[in-house]
Amino acid sequence: MATRDWLLDDSPSSRWQANAGRAYRVFTALLRNPLSVVGGVIIIVLILTAILAPWLAPYSATGQDLANRLAPPSSLHWMGTDELGRDIFSRVIWGSQITLTIVLLVALISAPLGLLVGAVSGYFGGWTDRLLMGFTDIFLSMPKLILALAFVAALGPGINNAIIAIAITSWPAYARIARAETLTIRNAEFIAAVRLQGASPLRVIVQHVLPLCTSSMIIRVTLDMAGVILTAAGLGFIGLGAQPPLPEWGAMISRGRTFILDQWWVATMPGFAIIIVSLGFCFLGDGLRDVLDPKSEGK
Amino acid sequence: MSLEPQIAMSPTPVAPSRRKWGRGLSATVGFVATVFLTFLGLLAITFFIGRVIPIDPVLAVVGDRASNEVYEAARVAMGLDQPLPVQFFHYVVNVFSGDLGQSVSTGRPVVEDLSRFFPATLEMATIGIIIGVALGVPLGVIAASRQGSVIDQIIRVVGLLGYSMPAFWLGLVGLALFYARLRWVGGPGRLDIFYDGLVEPVTGLLLVDSLIKGEFEIFWNAVHHLILPASVLGFFSLAYIARMTRSFMLDQLSQEFVTTARVKGVPERVVIWRHAFNPIRVPLITVIGLSYAGLLEGSVMIETVFSWPGIGNYLTTALLNADMNAVLGSTLVIGAVFIFINKISDVLYRVLDPRAR
Numbered sequence: 001m002a003t004r005d006w007l008l009d010d011s012p013s014s015r016w017q018a019n020a021g022r023a024y025r026v027f028t029a030l031l032r033n034p035l036s037v038v039g040g041v042i043i044i045v046l047i048l049t050a051i052l053a054p055w056l057a058p059y060s061a062t063g064q065d066l067a068n069r070l071a072p073p074s075s076l077h078w079m080g081t082d083e084l085g086r087d088i089f090s091r092v093i094w095g096s097q098i099t100l101t102i103v104l105l106v107a108l109i110s111a112p113l114g115l116l117v118g119a120v121s122g123y124f125g126g127w128t129d130r131l132l133m134g135f136t137d138i139f140l141s142m143p144k145l146i147l148a149l150a151f152v153a154a155l156g157p158g159i160n161n162a163i164i165a166i167a168i169t170s171w172p173a174y175a176r177i178a179r180a181e182t183l184t185i186r187n188a189e190f191i192a193a194v195r196l197q198g199a200s201p202l203r204v205i206v207q208h209v210l211p212l213c214t215s216s217m218i219i220r221v222t223l224d225m226a227g228v229i230l231t232a233a234g235l236g237f238i239g240l241g242a243q244p245p246l247p248e249w250g251a252m253i254s255r256g257r258t259f260i261l262d263q264w265w266v267a268t269m270p271g272f273a274i275i276i277v278s279l280g281f282c283f284l285g286d287g288l289r290d291v292l293d294p295k296s297e298g299k
Numbered sequence: 300m301s302l303e304p305q306i307a308m309s310p311t312p313v314a315p316s317r318r319k320w321g322r323g324l325s326a327t328v329g330f331v332a333t334v335f336l337t338f339l340g341l342l343a344i345t346f347f348i349g350r351v352i353p354i355d356p357v358l359a360v361v362g363d364r365a366s367n368e369v370y371e372a373a374r375v376a377m378g379l380d381q382p383l384p385v386q387f388f389h390y391v392v393n394v395f396s397g398d399l400g401q402s403v404s405t406g407r408p409v410v411e412d413l414s415r416f417f418p419a420t421l422e423m424a425t426i427g428i429i430i431g432v433a434l435g436v437p438l439g440v441i442a443a444s445r446q447g448s449v450i451d452q453i454i455r456v457v458g459l460l461g462y463s464m465p466a467f468w469l470g471l472v473g474l475a476l477f478y479a480r481l482r483w484v485g486g487p488g489r490l491d492i493f494y495d496g497l498v499e500p501v502t503g504l505l506l507v508d509s510l511i512k513g514e515f516e517i518f519w520n521a522v523h524h525l526i527l528p529a530s531v532l533g534f535f536s537l538a539y540i541a542r543m544t545r546s547f548m549l550d551q552l553s554q555e556f557v558t559t560a561r562v563k564g565v566p567e568r569v570v571i572w573r574h575a576f577n578p579i580r581v582p583l584i585t586v587i588g589l590s591y592a593g594l595l596e597g598s599v600m601i602e603t604v605f606s607w608p609g610i611g612n613y614l615t616t617a618l619l620n621a622d623m624n625a626v627l628g629s630t631l632v633i634g635a636v637f638i639f640i641n642k643i644s645d646v647l648y649r650v651l652d653p654r655a656r
Contacts, residue, residue, distance in 0.1 A: 080389070134340075135340075138337050138340030138341070139340075141637070142341060142344070142634050142637065143593075143596040143633055143634060145596055145597075145600075145631050146596055146599065146630050146637075148629065149599070149614065149615075149626075149630070150348050150626055150630045152618075153348075153617075153623065154348045175612075207620070226463050227462075231466050234465065237600070238603060238615050238619075239619060240618060242492065250465070253465070253468055257471060257604070258469050260475045261478075262479075264472075264475045267471050267472075267475075268468070268471070268472060271465060271471075271472070273458070274463075274464075274465055275465075277464030278462070278464075279463045282463055
């Protein structure tokens with residue numbers, strides 16, 4: 001109880017206490033929303049599965065068992081086996097590592113990039129703004145998937161290049177958000193105060209503007225993750241993303257295409273994993289938006 | 300497949316001007332200028348992808364067994380000995396004169412290939428958007444007028460699935476279920492194999508061509524093959540359109556004029572379909588336009604699944620063969636159509652909405 005009082009203290013005595021208190025309020029607000037709890041649980045399960053894959057998976061991801069090829073789902077193989085006798089359930093579990101890696105790396109590359117472009121653009125205004133935003137708008141009005149495909153085609157197939165291509169196509173949305181946020185705080189008095197103290201533009205942007213953009217960025221990034229997972233799976237499906245024998249979910253569906261008419265489980269099972277994880281990010285993103293950005297509730 | 304909207308719901312206020320025609324003219328010029336600049340940006344990106352990223356574009360064309368003379372000749376022929384801005388200028392001139400280069404895998408000019416494959420994509424996406432609008436709009440309206448009801452919950456779930464389900468997976472499941480098990484629809488491809496090539500292409504749209512020629516048997520066969528991929532595409536636009544319609548309708552239904560109408564005793568059906576629905580038609584056009592553009596993009600995946608001889612299939616085949624001219628040509632065409640539809644729906648919004656005038 002004492003911890004709770006400390007967290008909810010109206011006059012926090014340190015920055016650490018204020019931050020912890022805010023995080024606690026967001027967390028409890030999220031717990032009140034059933035869908036965001038479901039989303040959160042799905043993401044936590046995904047992370048745990050990725051970490052514990054070596055212990056959770058009953059079989060190896062690449063071990064072949066040709067005597068048992070294309071076996072239907074049973075108590076031995078919960079999701080059946082594929083054309084090389086590999087256990088699909090185990091491959092789906094190992095695949096969670098790949099999905100999590102893709103999602104994390106795309107977020108880590110594109111969000112800071114967009115944040116920086118948007119903040120610089122909004123803070124300086126004028127020609128810098130026009131130039132950067134013109135560039136951003138051109139990227140925004142392109143079809144994302146096609147652009148990603150073309151980039152991968154030039155860079156060469158593979159999971160790293162797929163990640164780069166997806167990141168290149170997803171930063172502009174973040175730049176737009178960061179610019180809008182920056183414009184609203186640029187003329188605030190505390191920014192003027194910092195400037196009068198002689199802070200450089202770099203310091204103002206990094207120390208004072210960027211932290212205020214983070215909450216809307218977190219919402220948008222979480223909501224976008226479903227799209228990132230789908231694009232990555234799409235690249236894998238076409239054969240430009242993760243290469244065999246990597247157990248990437250999209251690539252697994254692509255392998256199962258040949259058998260879809262008779263051995264339906266090969267292609268369908270990894271699809272369920274994609275749907276569940278994407279739904280998880282959607283739920284969590286919706287919940288975060290309701291909590292952190294009450295203005296846009298119900299949209 | 301993501302169809303995240305980037306539309307401005309609140310139109311930018313335009314200062315009242317003295318002369319209507321002058322403003323209309325400058326708006327037109329502004330529109331043409333943005334479309335042109337965006338298109339130039341698209342060209343810059345495809346140029347960058349085709350000429351700058353690959354370590355050696357010449358090697359990609361002549362292969363690594365070519366002799367030095369052949370290599371040099373190809374390098375000069377491709378204009379790669381010139382500085383980048385000059386190369387870019389030549390590229391832009393070529394594209395505007397309709398030259399997208401030669402496809403390595405088909406051996407024909409890319410433009411010719413694209414014009415042959417584009418109608419198939421157009422046909423599928425158009426039927427898809429018709430399905431999406433015909434079902435999505437009424438469903439969205441009903442969901443909004445009965446908020447919290449079973450149908451509202453269903454729309455919610457469908458909307459979420461539209462954001463989290465891979466299009467190619469839904470296509471495969473559809474094939475397994477409706478083609479292999481139930482035999483309700485035709486399999487991959489546009490026609491059964493023995494009908495192939497019987498109808499001479501006029502528009503390239505099989506449904507139209509077969510009707511013009513009076514070949515009803517072929518028409519039904521084409522419908523049989525088209526209905527599943529178009530429905531899969533339609534599902535994704537339905538999910539998005541229904542969600543947006545619902546949210547627009549909820550905005551309207553909470554307005555005071557709706558309450559006034561209800562208090563006056565106007566029947567609920569009229570309140571919903573006239574008072575509340577009429578004002579949202581304009582933003583809906585933007586949503587439908589965006590969704591249509593999104594379908595053209597989404598058809599890339601669907602065409603791969605259904606072996607649909609459209610531009611998406613052409614693109615993926617070219618991707619796997621590292622046929623860069625074909626890849627960039629398709630990217631350019633899909634991108635240009637996408638930009639164009641985007642901007643057109645933007646303009647329509649301004650023209651049709653009296654507040655934005």
